[in-house]
Amino acid sequence: MAGLESADVPITFVGRVCARRGCNRPHWKDGLCNRCWRFAQLFQKDPRMLAYKPLDGYKGGTDAVELPWEEWEQAAREQGVDMVEFLIERDEER
Ligand SMILES: [Zn+2]
Numbered sequence: 688m689a690g691l692e693s694a695d696v697p698i699t700f701v702g703r704v705c706a707r708r709g710c711n712r713p714h715w716k717d718g719l720c721n722r723c724w725r726f727a728q729l730f731q732k733d734p735r736m737l738a739y740k741p742l743d744g745y746k747g748g749t750d751a752v753e754l755p756w757e758e759w760e761q762a763a764r765e766q767g768v769d770m771v772e773f774l775i776e777r778d779e780e781r
Contacts, residue, residue, distance in 0.1 A: 703714035705723055712720030717734035719727065727734040756770075763770050 704710075705712045705714060705720035706718035707720075707723050710720060710723055712722060715721040716724050717727075719734050724734050726732075727736075759774070760770055763772070
């Protein structure tokens with residue numbers, strides 16, 4: 688039968704997927720899939736912040752996505768700076 692190869696094949700992702708809520712594409716860089724990462728670049732956003740902005744947007748004032756504060760705190764500690772400095776520094780990397 689022709690065209691069988693081009694049919695949608697369910698892909699089973701092993702390992703990490705995009706960190707962005709509502710996005711299940713395979714992980715590519717900075718916690719995001721290729722598409723979300725490019726999106727972040729396009730809008731000059733920190734890919735890691737975009738990861739926590741849901742793909743379908745927030746569902747209202749009470750909807751929130753948990754930010755990886757502990758992870759950031761840990762990273763800041765490793766660099767010997769406090770959280771604020773760490774986040775500002777990341778901002779200035781651009
Ligand atoms: Zn994604």
